[in-house]
Amino acid sequence: MKLNIQNETSRLRAVVLGTAVSNGNTPTVEEAYDPKSIEHIKAGTYPIESDMTEEMNAVARVLEKYDVKVFRPEIIKNCNQIFARDISLVIEDKFIKSNILPDREKEIKAIQYVIDTIDPKKVFKAPSEEIHFEGGDIIIHNDYIFIGTYKGEDYPDCIVARTNMKGVEYIKTLFPNKIVKEFDLNKSMENPRDNALHLDCCFQPVGKNKAIIHKEGFRDIKGYEFLVDLFGKENLFHITKDEMYDMNSNIFSIAEDIVISEKNFIRLNTWLRNHKITVEEVPYAEIAKQEGLLRCSTMPLIRD
Template sequence: MLQLNVKNETSRLRAVVLGIATSNGPVPKVEDCYDPKSRQHVIAGTYPKEEDMVIEMEAVAEIFKKYDVKVFRPEVIENYNQIFSRDIAFVIEDKLIKANILPDRKREYDAIHHVVDQINPENVIELPRECHVEGGDVMPWNDYIFVGTYSGSDYSDYITARTNTDAVIALQELFPEKTVKAFELRKSNDDPKENALHLDCCFQPIGKNMAILHKNGFLIEKEYQWLVDFFGEENIFEISKEEMYNMNSNVFSISEEVIISEKNFTRLNTWLREKGFTVEEVPYAEIAKQEGLLRCSTLPLIRD
């Protein structure tokens, strides 16, 4: 049996589901893209090639091996995108919560049944149907659960709005001893530089008390300011619109000291090293074209 344990984003990682890029399928049609960035690359003819993405993901697998992390991979479904394992489920404490995602992605969850089958069924939670939630919007941070959401009345007009108010309420009921703190995110179906697809596209805690943050990703300045006050201005790395577009906030922590980051994130990686982090650099620029990066393609199961 797997004894799940995830209390925050940065404690020492012991087991993880890493997505897989094998048999990723053809380039999607423009009208079938789930986010503006993928669509931009389909139109430009620069959509990532499978062989490049496989190489990028294997680089991450190698780093997990180096740090003695147990890695699970999804079963390969022919011609199907299975890179973003964070979207399909997430772990808080000892519970695995199945994400209610876009209906045509249900098979992605089925492909990790060999992991789910090792978890006590009482700890596998499926939220009610009206609760929309994806793992990229949910961040356990000790006594808090930070959740990215969009509560506008035009919610259904946005294919980029993935987590709704019903899910925020359900999470609070599921973890009554924690404070669930929701943040309204800026959404755009057309402009990837004005769209925070998930909370981890504009914010992520790192280390013990630091964070990467992008102000424009938040619709309500007061909510952004709450995070600045919570972490302290001197502990925050504020990223630009261009850096947000390139997914600089979507790095992944193996521990409070070790962060996997994209090798082109020069400004961020320099700052991290100045702050004492060990930065494991990997190429991930091709995967980033689908508006997801390192955090999106990992589903932590056990952290110390």
Template sequence: MLSLNVKNESSRLRAVVLGTAVNNGPTPKAEDAYDPKSLEHILAGTYPVEKDMVAEMDAFNAVFEKYDVKVYRPQIVENENQIFTRDIGFVIDDVFFQANILPDREKEFPAIRYIVDQIDPKKFVHIEDQSIHIEGGDVILWNDYIFIGTYCRPDYSQIKTARTNEKGVEFIRNYFPNKKVIDFDLVKSTTEARDNALHLDCCFQPVGVDKAIIYKDGFCDVEDYEYLRDLFGEENLFHITRQEMYDMNSNVFSIAPDVVVSEMNFTRLNTWLRERGFTVEEIPYAEISKQEGLLRCSTLPLIRD
């Protein structure tokens, strides 16, 4: 049996599901793109190719091996993008939640069923009500807090980049009555990736014990940004620019309170982290980032200390 335990974003990682880029399928048609950044690269002829993405994920896996983390990989589904495991499920405390995701991606979950089958069935939640939407990229844990990105505007159903609704927030709030569940309305765009916070981890993520990376303009309401600023303290925040948000600077991944895996081109962020005592494991991940996802998106943590 797998005894799950995830209470925050940075405690020492022991087991994780890392996605796969093997048999990723051809470049999608423009009309099949899930997000504006993928669309941008499809139209420009710069969409990433499988061999480059496999190499990037191998580099990520090598870091996990270095730190003796147990790594699970999805079973291969032919011609299916299985890189972003964060979207299909997430763990809070000792409970695994199967996400309600875009119908186009429903082939992805059966590929990790062999892992879920190792979990106590009482600790597995499949949200039956299809009107409840929530994806793992919108769920960020910080001990007693659960931060959830959402989109509350009336055009929710028309916005393909809106992935977690108010019903999703309420579901988690009801499931964890003793946690502080805080929701944040995110800026969405289906046409301009520089103005699209696809998930909460595209504009905010805690690192270490008391620090965080944040993009102020990713929040619809300045009060939401100010809430996080006051909670963490201005001096503990690394503010990213619009371009850095587009490059996915907030979507790094913590292996321990003092170890962060980051993209090798994030010079400003990586310097800031090192100046504050973090070990930064730099890897190439710029090709995968063309699909509006990065390191956190590619992982589904199962066990942290």
């Protein structure tokens, strides 16, 4: 397979879509990785496998409608394999395995059959366990690579901080001709409305020259200001804390003029349609309870 990813919005041709099959039991609070999951575990509203499987199948049907080749992970029994974006990413023609939470290493093995179709010289893995990054923190935008990180002194103890500056530097070594810009994000294990788990939880390009953004997701306001200057304030759709909590910035583009979005994102979906973007609405509110949505559960391989 010849990979090609230059941005977030060009016409999609092939993608890995996660799976909720054999998702395992509801985790304990101690086993959870994020504050939103903990909130639902405590409330008894954590999503069940059948509902999440149905939601993911709805996404698969939309992708197939647009003739996108869809790869699914091999099933690992009692394992959460929904969030395919966490475990790997593609930039240009390079497939990069993420350095992720150790408990999730086995997830990459479930897409080994996809990796086997790629030129081995184009497959990369960080050389040190101290280099941390996940695909949700990395957004490619033509000449730019945007990377979410966390620069707080408590990074080693902050489970919601997934990408460190060593990860940023590693990506820079792979793409010396790109402009790599990091963004220091706000993190919270107590309040999901204050937690930008990944960059795509508070920012994502959409369409030809637009983006969805949550100002309060940026720990360093200069990062937010950089994006305002780059895109133009008139081209940004600003979301509230509640909309970030619902994962409004985590939709997924099939093309510049086609997106998959959650059916309850009424304000966002109206804005997209007003800018002549076709919105394919799906139910995804159950999966959103784990602090991830459509971009988190997809990992593009080929775009035109």
